[in-house]
Amino acid sequence: MPEYAILILPSANRVYTDTSPRLLSAELSVFGATVLSTEIAEVGTRAIGGAEYVTFTTGTPLTDDDVAYLSNLSSAYVLFELTGELLRPVELAPADVFDSDLLTIQKYSGKTNELFTKLLLNLTVLTSDRPSALREGGLRLLDPLCGRGTTLNQAMMYGFHATGLELDAKDFDAYQQFIKTWLRTKRLKHTAEAGQLRRNKTRLGRRLDIEYGVTKERYKEGDTRTLTFLNTDTLHTDELLRRHSVDVIVTDAPYGVQHGSRGQDASLSRSPRDLLAAAVPVWERVLRPGGAIGLSWNTHVVGRDELAEILRRSGFAVREGGPYEGLAHRVDQAIVRDVLVARKE
Numbered sequence: 001m002p003e004y005a006i007l008i009l010p011s012a013n014r015v016y017t018d019t020s021p022r023l024l025s026a027e028l029s030v031f032g033a034t035v036l037s038t039e040i041a042e043v044g045t046r047a048i049g050g051a052e053y054v055t056f057t058t059g060t061p062l063t064d065d066d067v068a069y070l071s072n073l074s075s076a077y078v079l080f081e082l083t084g085e086l087l088r089p090v091e092l093a094p095a096d097v098f099d100s101d102l103l104t105i106q107k108y109s110g111k112t113n114e115l116f117t118k119l120l121l122n123l124t125v126l127t128s129d130r131p132s133a134l135r136e137g138g139l140r141l142l143d144p145l146c147g148r149g150t151t152l153n154q155a156m157m158y159g160f161h162a163t164g165l166e167l168d169a170k171d172f173d174a175y176q177q178f179i180k181t182w183l184r185t186k187r188l189k190h191t192a193e194a195g196q197l198r199r200n201k202t203r204l205g206r207r208l209d210i211e212y213g214v215t216k217e218r219y220k221e222g223d224t225r226t227l228t229f230l231n232t233d234t235l236h237t238d239e240l241l242r243r244h245s246v247d248v249i250v251t252d253a254p255y256g257v258q259h260g261s262r263g264q265d266a267s268l269s270r271s272p273r274d275l276l277a278a279a280v281p282v283w284e285r286v287l288r289p290g291g292a293i294g295l296s297w298n299t300h301v302v303g304r305d306e307l308a309e310i311l312r313r314s315g316f317a318v319r320e321g322g323p324y325e326g327l328a329h330r331v332d333q334a335i336v337r338d339v340l341v342a343r344k345e
Contacts, residue, residue, distance in 0.1 A: 124294030
């Protein structure tokens, strides 16, 4: 059987680099079960020439379409076909439409690793009824707890429309400054409008609406993408977005009480458990049938079974077993992060 090896992309975060082979192995198995033309088997890790690789076999050689999909694996650096002791490089063709600095320029405490963000987004799209969008683009993504926009930036890389909600005004200001500067620096044709966010004459916060083109030519032709950032409580999501208007929801939930959302009563802080229990039904209303949700969270705060039950009560079919059970990993002493993905039936 054909055999392949993936060289892991180095991460600036040593802890994440140590975890990457296991996470990539799980992600690879999901690709194999959803979009590849051939079965993925014997997924494992192996040291070759002093470097660690994720290796796997296939029933038939990878097609060009298969390679195009695998080019978007979150931590894949180089793909090789193994022939005896020889490594033959297989040219990758990632779907990224922008330079990688869109993901890497921002540096701040608490930023979610961009490789993990890509993994979470990949798994969510593959769980939806449109997994081919990883290559084709065009999905509408929502991150209802978007912080300073790492998920929004990855959505832009894939050619998705993106909407984010974030209550923290400092995060809103920081992302607004970053994305406007980045678009100007790259000389991308775009419009950007900022203003107050209102609903039924009530001020809910602020908003930033951007429309941009991947190229000047596509912008002139009207082939544009939208980026919307709403500085408001996530529990307003279904008041501000149309019902069934979102294809995928991808978010990294708060890791502790100090990061919890605040409701209309600013004196009341919610724990991440309470926040997710209240927010998941709200998010479900804007997600279309066949769409998918992907959540990462700190297992010290909410148990996996408890979060899965919250999703099921809102009508989601949670993906369980096999690779979906091998995604938990340590971030630091206080955080063990895990992933749940589910489809809205």
